[in-house]
Amino acid sequence: MKWYEIRVNTTEEASDAVAEMLTSMGAGGVAIKDPFDIRREIEKPNTLDYADEEFLEALGEDVVISAYFQNGLSIDELLKQINEGLANISQFLNIGKGLEGYGEVDDEDWSTAWKKYYKPFKLTDRIVVKPTWEAYEASGSEIIVEMDPGMAFGTGTHETTQMCSLLLDKYMSAGSEVLDVGCGTGILAIIASKLGAESVRALDIDEVAVKVAKENVEINGESVKIETRRGILSDLNQDGQKFDIIVANIIANVIIDLSTLIPYYLKKNSLFITSGIIRERKQDVIDACSKSGMGLIESLEMGEWVAMVFRCPDTL
Structure with missing residues (x-):
């Protein structure tokens, strides 16, 4: 089987959102090459790795995301959808250079080799x-927690996911x-x-x-406790259920809107844990939640990311 390898050059701040977008469009796998990860590893105290300035500069600033789609799809339509998705993300985050191009690869060239x-x-x-x-x-x-890389495994390493996990713990x-x-x-x-x-x-x-989340829930044997559904927050009105914790790892604009x-979906004195917020929007989110x-x-x-915990008022 042949696959399309579609490459997007983006920024560190937008890489997680871009990877999630490509996965939601049906990518069979998403590989992320992040030069900042290499720099962070080298700069850790007591590391045994070494790199000179010339090497570090050669890494550049672009995060390169390669997404793999089945060859049977219309490449023109696929590229159009990706550009539309990038345009949407660019309303909230700096996406960098954007779509770089595409090529074709054999199934065996990526579907097993990248597992290493x-x-x-x-x-x-x-939490492992x-x-x-x-x-x-x-x-x-x-x-x-078990995750399949075909389901955007790499996004689990993102700072926003890590901070939400720390706060949940x-x-x-x-x-x-x-x-x-x-x-x-479905990782959180x-x-x-x-x-x-x-x-x-x-x-x-x-x-x-939702489909991907359901598959991950099943892989982890948590189907009895986790209900996954498509919808928005207001869809839960009819149930009247209130929660001890609401977690939302999205973006500042959506958090502000929500x-x-x-508070109407939280029990008294319960918690709202949220991330996906760039530093520049931290105060905006605080102001909206305080209001x-x-x-x-x-x-x-x-x-560049912030996570916060808010307590619901004891009266509404």
């Missing part, structure tokens, strides 16, 4: 993400009822369930994202 780049990694001190084919023996209190209580808004691949819903949530509802507006609704009566109790920063 994906190994188990620690998302937090005790691993590809489905890799063996990993959990030690102590470690929690294992810190604030989750056994028996909590959790809502994941904009669940994407799965983590919440494995941390002891009694039930989790995972919500996304994208049909493909801030007036979030809705939610008080900031903690914030984290990694790279």
Whole structure:
């Protein structure tokens, strides 16, 4: 089988959103080459790696994302959809150079060879993400989350996902009822369930994202506790359910829009954990949530990104 390899040159801040967009369009795999990851590894204290300035400069500033689509698709229509998706993301984030081009590759050239780049990694001190084919023996209190790279595995490394995971681990209580808004691949819903949530509802507006999330939930054996559905927050009105924790790893504009609704879906004194916020929009999000009566109790920063925890007012 032949595959289209479509390459997008983007920025570090937009790489996660671009990768998610390509996956939601049906990419069979997404590979991310991030020069900033290499720099961060080399700059770690006590690292054994070394690189001179010339090498570091040669890495450039572009994050290169390669997405693989089945050859049977119309390439012109596919490129058009990708450009439209990039244009949408560019309203909120600097996407950089954008679509670079495409080529054709044989199935065996990528579908097995790229697996060597994906190994188990620690998302937090005790949450380990691993590809489905890799063996990993959990030690102590470690929690294992299995993800398939064909389902945008690489996005689990992003700072926003990491910070949300850290905050879920810190604030989750056994028996909590959790809502994941904009669940994407479902990684945060799965983590919440494995941390002891009694039930989790995972919500996304994208049909493909919901399909991917359901598959990941099944892979992790969490189908009994996690309900995944397509829709928006207001669709839950008819249920009247309120949650102990709502988590939303999306973008600042959407968080601001949702801030007036979030308190009505939270129990008294419960928590709203959110990320996907670039530093420049931090205060905007704080102002919007404060206006809705939610008080900031903690914030984290990694790279250019911010995650925050708000407490719902005891009265509405």
